[in-house]
Amino acid sequence: MRNYQAVIIGGGSAGLSAAVTLKKNGIEDIVVIEKDMEPGGILEQCIHNGFGLQTFKEQLSGPAYAERYVRMARELNVDIKLNTMVTKLTADRHISYVNPSEGAVTVSADAVILAVGCYERARGAINITGTRPAGVYTAGQAQRYLNIEGYLVGKKVFILGSGDIGLIMARRMTLEGAEVLGVAEIMPYSNGLPRNIKQCLEDFGIPLYLSHTVTKTYGRDRLEGIDIAQVGPDRNPIEGTTQHFDVDTLLLSVGLIPENHLADEAGIRMDPVTRGPVVDDYYMTSADGIFACGNGLHVHDLVDFVSLQAERAALGAVKYLQREGKARGNTIKVRPGEGVSYTVPACVHPEDPSGNVEFFFRVRKPMDEAVLEIRSGDKVLRTLKKRKLMPSEMERALITEKEIAALREEVTIAVREVQA
Amino acid sequence: MITKELICVNCPMGCRLKVEMEGKEILSITGNTCPRGAEYAAQECVRPMRILTSTVKIDHGTHRVLPVITDKAIPLDLMFKAMDEVRTVRVTAPVAEGQVLVHDLIGSGADLIASRSMEKN
Structure with a gap:
């Protein structure tokens, strides 16, 4: 079995930053495993600006930020396996992956860095009554369709949840000619960054309904409308406050959860609040030699901090490899x-x-x-x-x-x- | 004197800015953590300006669309007019990040540039 000094799972902002840091610190025999056809992760679909002010002292788009790290990784000869999905990780650092050229392979590593990112909470997690037609998407899914695949998923849109991706999609779809009728947030305050409330909603006159939620969907094949209602302090709908909107699309921006099934299956101890692994000051999880960082550890709001944290996790791994063991x-x-x-x-x-x-x-x-x-x-x-x-x-x-x-x-x- | 409260949109820090104005004259700007914040506040009180990001069609690329960005902010009130022009742009791969695709977009003085590189498929 091939053994690497370090295997990095995930080639997004965290994985690339970790790989670059390992190489710079003399850890040469490493590989990054990425499921997509190109490195960069979620940054590739985040085409809006605002990335990199901390790291590069410049305002970059997501893809441009990713490209900086991809370039650094290439210059340092980081081996990146694309179109490759990790199917299993064990606590003794065996990694099984599958891709079209090698088939199913298991390798081992002296250190593993989990840089697996997060996934979106979907409709199943939030109990909306009504029919199950097409036209209900998570915000990130609609973002990928629009910014990478080139498809606008709807023309009359309502957004549930004031998470940043939902706010950014409100502006993006408006600019592409869709009509965004509003954003409902169940909490009495916004869950997105203040700058996104300003530049994505207020700039375009899109109303934000605080303490409101979607209570019902209508339509058989395609979404035809939704009901929203005000909620009380118990977050339950208040009778008599229902408003109807005719829309063909509902975007859900209702939370992100670290992608944790690999860590979970490896028996790594998880934090019930962040829903990512529990880590120490070296970013090591409860499993010896397995480190975690980025949105797969806890959901960040700035990519710059993801890069920074991945650097620290990689430095933790470097220390672990150099002294052949964990902290004393x-x-x-x-x-x-x-x-x-x-x-x-x-x-x-x-x-x-x-x-x-x-x-x-x-x-x-x-x-x-x-x-x-x-x-x-x-x-x-x-x-x-x-x-x-x-x-x-x-x-x-x-x-x-x-x-x-x-x-x-x-x-x-x-x-x-x-x-x- | 009037006081305006603004949220800086330059970066995700989202600094809360306070602008004191007498008529059209700005007396003071506070709350910013960097010089960009002060510039933003001064401009915001005259004519709000924003960076525009979108996508354009790309032929023979690894994807169907290419992300693009203006190299400087353009007036917010011209966003939809700018989008009408962005929609007509069609490029061919390969494209390099930073490559100028449209000079002086709708006369705004800003160039529309590729925000990533894209290889030929």
């Missing part, structure tokens, strides 16, 4: 405290720190003024004033290597709202 000593847990829904990474090694550790986390609800507090037992490591926090915007906090080395008790990251 005990681990200290890092938990979400009040007001925080999750933290990544979930633990650190005080006796063998990976360096300064940046924690990614999300708040549970929108807060105008808040105080971020990081504590370890009774000791407060950090308090920071924060403004305008939203669950849709990922937050970051740094704990220095020196602070980590001094940790003796569990760390909590909490955000408390302050009444102005």
Whole structure:
């Protein structure tokens, strides 16, 4: 059986960044496995701009951002297997894949980096009553049809969910001549980035119905209409608030979930909130030598942070390969405290720190003024004033290597709202 | 004096900007974390400008359409007019990222460029 120093599963923004980092650090015998016909992942269909300001100090489209990494990977002679699907991963790092030229193959690796991305919640997950006609798509599916395949999926559109892909598709379909009648969001606040509410909805006069959901679909072969209704604090529809829209298309932008079945089958411990693997400060999962990063670890809102995180996961893998084993000593847990829904990474090694550790986390609800507090037992490591926090915007906090080395008790990251 | 609250659309940070104006004169811009934010706020109060992204038909490419982008922002009020022209564009593979496909799109001063490379199929 062929053994690689490292196998990277997924050739999108995370996988490419991880591969480039491994090569730059002297890990030569690596392969990236990508299911699509070209590398780049979801960036290829994200043709809008706004990518790369952190990484390249430039405003790029998704495909242009991907191309930078593809070029770096090519220059470093990264081997990328295209049209190749990984069918199984085991905890002892055996990877089975299938492609048209090699058939079904199993290889092994000293280290594996999961850079598998995420998938969209679909209609089955959200219980809409009514018929099951054509014309109901997830936003990303409609985006792929339009931006890669060149097909506009409908002319009169309603969008359920204010996730960024849905907002971006509202603008995109409007510019392509479709009429977008509105966006309904079940929560009392938007789940998309504020800039997308501005430039995708407000710029084009598309109404956003907060605390509303789609309650019914109509049409036999093709969607003919939908009902929306206002919801109460329990998120159940309120009687007498129903409005009808004649539409041929309903896009769903109702959440992204890390693509976790490979990790799950390998018996890797998962976080029930992020729904990705639990990782330590080296981005290693509960399985020795298997690392995770990007949207397959937890869903990000900026690709720049995906690239950055993949770099750190790759550096974790480099360290693992160089010393032929995992980090030494005990681990200290890092938990979400009040007001925080999750933290990544979930633990650190005080006796063998990976360096300064940046924690990614999300708040549970929108807060105008808040105080971020990081504590370890009774000791407060950090308090920071924060403004305008939203669950849709990922937050970051740094704990220095020196602070980590001094940790003796569990760390909590909490955000408390302050009444102005 | 009037105060306008804006959200910068330059990047996903989405800075919340505050512009103080007296008539048409801008007195102060706050809330931006980079110079682009101040430029955006000043422009937004006069005539909103946006980058346009779309796709054009491509012959003999690995895909049926090629993503395109304007190399600078164009007036928001001209978006639909610009799209009418974008829809008429047809290119042939191979195309290189950054290649100019339309000079001075609808007289906006912005070029329409390929936002990725595409090989011949």
